[in-house]
Amino acid sequence: MEYIKLEEKLPPKEYRSDIEPTWCPGCGDFGVVTALTKAFSEERFDPTAITMTSGIGCSSRLPLWMNAFGIHTAHGRALPAAVGVRLARPETPTIVTAGDGDIFSIGMEHFPHTARKNFDITLIVMDNRMYALTKNQTSPTSRHGYKGSLNPYGNIEDPFNVIKFAIASGATFVAQSYSGNPKHLAETIQAAVEHKGFSFVNVLSPCPTFNKIDTFKYYKGRLIDINKELGHDPSDMKAALELASHVLDADYPELEDAEPFKGKRPIGIFYKVEKETFEERIAKLKEKFAPKEGEEPDWDEILAKYRP
Ligand code: SF4
Numbered sequence: 001m002e003y004i005k006l007e008e009k010l011p012p013k014e015y016r017s018d019i020e021p022t023w024c025p026g027c028g029d030f031g032v033v034t035a036l037t038k039a040f041s042e043e044r045f046d047p048t049a050i051t052m053t054s055g056i057g058c059s060s061r062l063p064l065w066m067n068a069f070g071i072h073t074a075h076g077r078a079l080p081a082a083v084g085v086r087l088a089r090p091e092t093p094t095i096v097t098a099g100d101g102d103i104f105s106i107g108m109e110h111f112p113h114t115a116r117k118n119f120d121i122t123l124i125v126m127d128n129r130m131y132a133l134t135k136n137q138t139s140p141t142s143r144h145g146y147k148g149s150l151n152p153y154g155n156i157e158d159p160f161n162v163i164k165f166a167i168a169s170g171a172t173f174v175a176q177s178y179s180g181n182p183k184h185l186a187e188t189i190q191a192a193v194e195h196k197g198f199s200f201v202n203v204l205s206p207c208p209t210f211n212k213i214d215t216f217k218y219y220k221g222r223l224i225d226i227n228k229e230l231g232h233d234p235s236d237m238k239a240a241l242e243l244a245s246h247v248l249d250a251d252y253p254e255l256e257d258a259e260p261f262k263g264k265r266p267i268g269i270f271y272k273v274e275k276e277t278f279e280e281r282i283a284k285l286k287e288k289f290a291p292k293e294g295e296e297p298d299w300d301e302i303l304a305k306y307r308p
Contacts, residue, residue, distance in 0.1 A: 001090045001279065004049035012037035014067060015047055021065050028205035028216070029059050029126045031179030032097070032189075036066065036124075039190040040093075049092045053081040055107060057099035057133045058207070059126035068095075076107025079114045082121045090279045093193060096123045101131040101139035104160055108140075116170035117278045118197045124189065125162070125200070126179070128207035129214050136210040143213065143251050159251065164244040166200045167237065167271045173199035174240070174271040176247070178223055179206070180216050184267060191269065197277050204265060222250065224261055226268035240271040 015037040023029055040050065050068035054060035056075040063070030069092075073081045078096045085094045096103075103111060103125050114121060130148055131137040138148040140160040147154050166174045173195040177188040185203065192199035206215050226232040226243060234240065247266055249255040256263040291297045 001283070003043075003093050004046045004091050005044045006046050007044075009041055009044050010047070012041040015040045015045075017065055017067050019064050022061065023058060024209045026208045027058070028128065028179035028203075028207065029062065031182055031185055032059075032124060032126055032203055032205065033062060033065055034182060035179075035186040035189045036062075036095070038186040039193055040068075042190050043093070043193055045093050045193075050095065051082070051085045051089070051092050052095045052097060053078040053085070054097045055099075055102040057102045057131070059097060059099040059128075059205070060102060062097040062126075076102055076105070076110070078103070079107060079110035079121070079123065083114060083119055086119050086121060086279055087282070090120070090283075094121050095193065096121060098123065098125050099132070099139075100125055100127040100129060100141040100162075101137075104140040104162060112165070112169035115166060115198045115200070118170065118172055118275055120196055120198070120277045120279055122189075122192045122195075122199045122201070124192070125202050126205040127162070127202050128205050128211055129159070130207065130211050132207045132210055146213065159248055161244065161248055162202055163247045163270055164241065166202075167240055167244055170198075171200045171271070172197035172273050172275050173269070174244075175200070175267075175269040176202045176204065176265075177267050178204045178219060178265075180219055181223070181267070184225070188267075188269070191272075195272065197275055204267075219265065222264050223267050224264040226266045226270065228268070230260060232268065232270070234269040234272040237271060237273070244270055 047067045052063035052068050053071040054063050055078040071081045078098055082094050082096045129141045130139050136149045138155045142155050144158050145154040175188050177185045192201050249258050250263050
């Protein structure tokens with residue numbers, strides 16, 4: 001089903017609410033708000049027909065700053081709420097904004113299943129590599145050795161490779177961007193919302209208040225565009241998985257010079273494929289089995305299918 005769209009573009013500022021953000025000055029997540037408003041404007045989305053869902057965390061406050069419908073759910077539950085929206089109102093663009101702790105830990109069980117079912121949802125994760133709202137605990141994407149408030153001796157775990165996992169789960173659009181590169185971020189988010197199916201954008205988004213390692217200064221000069229600089233073709237799943245295997249290389253000093261990224265962090269579209277969405281399959285089923293106009297459904301026959 002096509003999204004509800006406006007005849008003419010609205011300026012990006014029309015997609016902002018009048019609520020003042022409470023994020024710390026310099027938070028990377030501001031870049032995501034700007035990129036989203038640009039993407040919505042370019043796509044001519046009707047603000048009264050956009051739904052944004054979020055869970056718990058600094059980044060999950062984002063729908064409050066937007067002129068759109070918002071559902072602020074329990075920790076980790078933004079994806080199933082978005083699935084409900086897709087089933088009830090498939091004509092509304094549905095965006096999930098989340099943090100790395102929220103979506104890759106508490107809400108992790110929802111991620112692969114929403115991806116493999118290919119719901120037409122855009123998931124944007126602001127990945128600051130730790131829990132910020134609860135004051136600096138390690139998250140699933142924290143570096144090995146990261147010193148959070150609950151592990152002063154450093155993280156003994158290795159971080160989770162979310163790009164590789166998303167591709168392996170069946171996501172039909174997988175990308176990474178950086179909140180300090182507004183042009184790349186806006187283009188990537190626009191490509192994600194345009195994509196029909198489950199799109200995932202992992203945004204490297206510094207938290208200047210707590211994370212003193214993965215900072216804007218750290219990322220400066222350490223990014224590599226896999227599509228423009230390495231010529232990666234996102235339709236090639238094998239190549240995408242191979243590249244995705246190296247996204248965390250830069251965490252480890254011994255891999256600093258390793259190919260293909262040579263100590264840099266990759267940004268760009270890793271994987272993109274066209275595939276029927278869950279909503280399209282549901283619509284086909286309804287068309288095939290729904291009673292014709294004026295006919296009464298045969299309830300005995302329908303109920304018989306569900307009886308043991
Ligand atoms: Fe942003 Fe970090 Fe402040 Fe949270 S604590 S608003 S992530 S800078």
